[in-house]
Amino acid sequence: MIPVMKPWLGEEEATAAADAVRSGWVAQGPRVAEFERRFGERVAAPHAVAVSSCTSALHLSLHLLGLGPGDEVVVPSFSFIATANCAVYVGATPVFADVEAEDGNVSRRTVEAVLTDRTRAVVVVHQGGMPADVEPLQALCQERGIALVEDAACAAGSTYRGAPVGVGAELAAWSFHPRKLLTTGEGGMLTTTDPELAARARQLREHGMSVSAAQRHRSRKPVIESYLEVGFNFRMTDIQAAVGLVQLRKLHAMVERRRALAACYQDALAGIRGLRTVRDPEHGESNYQSFWVELGPEFPLTRNELLRTLADAGISARAGIMAAHRQPAYAGHPHGDLSSTERLTDTTLILPLYHELSDEDQRKVVSSIRRAAGLKAAS
Structure with missing residues (x-):
């Protein structure tokens, strides 16, 4: 099968991970700190805090904002379910906004339609790496005194108005899952322009400790830590960070x-x-x-029929982005008009695309789609 996605991993990553194991320091340590510094430089973020997943980064972001019961967080339904779940984790209520059909992203128009006097935050997702138009959303949130969080899970290497996606964001969350360009197996990053938020995030990811485990181990004197508030175990390991550092050097070539x-x-x-x-x-x-x-009514097959046709040809494609409001976990959850979300969820499919996809395999994908459309295969 031609896979829909395949991470670009090789001997460099294997050697880096083995070196971390041989060093004896496998938990959060110096490689994590270096990965934070280099990733922050790459996305033009003053502060980067490595965590265990993008979900952890989103959860931590909403926790840092002090959100809780009675607060509403506007999120796209057209996103992986973790985006909405993170609002629930802090006791807030996710409110689903529709997306623009052209790029699958929320806009000022779709967000403004669902704002209430209980809205405390908006999460904008750069869906599939497609940069959302953030400036109008920033203006809307500033006008209303609402926080804006960027879910940049898929967007490392994407640009917005000539700068890296997420530049200037008070809080942005990133993913290093194997479906993303950069992978550490699992893992994520929280970036911020606020040094106080960064310092608190570093404590919260490590159970709220006043002194990190790495600082305790480096100290030549006894260190008695205290726990400043109830925190989380959201740490990244040095093994993951070692792989991430190699992956980061490949990002430009990947894009x-x-x-x-x-x-x-x-x-x-x-x-x-x-x-x-x-x-x-x-x-x-x-x-x-x-x-x-996206398949329109003029295409001779439905989305699901085309998925089956491609699978029969040895091609692994995927249904488009999920509609979170349709999932059993959110059954009965109130929402407004989500017509674009539902149409895109029903009519889109994701084609194979990864760094090592060969020209021959890509022609096979194209030829299969053209035949399904009643046309000649690609030459």
Whole structure:
């Protein structure tokens, strides 16, 4: 099968992980600190705090904002369910906003439609690496005294108005899951412009301790730590960070290759009746963490039929982004108009795209789609 995604891992990562094991320091330590520094530099964030997952980073962000029962957090339904779950973790209520059909992201228009006097925060997701138009959302949130959190899980290497996605964000969360460009197996990062939020996040990720475990181990004197508040175990290991440091050096090459592959898809699938390919918005450039297409009523197959056709041809594609409000966990959860979300969830699919995808395999994907559309295979 041609996989839908495959991380770009090799001997460098294996050696880096083995070196961390041989060092005897495998928990959060010096490699984590270096990974934080280098990742922060790459995304132009003054402060970066490594954590166990992007979900942990989002959870921590909403906790840092002091959200709780009675507060509402606007989130897209068109996102992995963790985005909504993090509001529930702090006792707040997620309120689902619709997305724009062109890029699958929330906008000022869709967010403004669901704001109430209980709204305390908005989470904007850069879905599939596609940069959301953040400036209008920042203006809206500033006008209303609402916090804006960026879920940049998929967006390392994407740009917004010529700068890295997440630049200037008070709080942004990143993922290093294997489906993302950069992977540490599991893992995430919280970035912020606020040094006080960063300092508190470092304590909270480690049970709220006044002195980190790494500082205690480095000290030549006895250290008696105290626990300043109820915290979490959201730490990253040095083994993960060692892999992350190698991956970070590859990021530029990853983005270049994925954008080249995306351009090939866009050219090869252009003109197919009833099929639309995702494209960069005017305000930024995607890293194409996911390359999705939308099928209209003119396409001869439904989305699920095309998925089965591709699978029969040895191609692993995926249904488009989930609609969280349809999941059993949110059954009966109130929401407004989510027509674009529901349409995109029902009509989009994600095609194979990864660094080592060969030209031959990409032509096979294109040819299978063209045949499904009643056209000649790609040459």
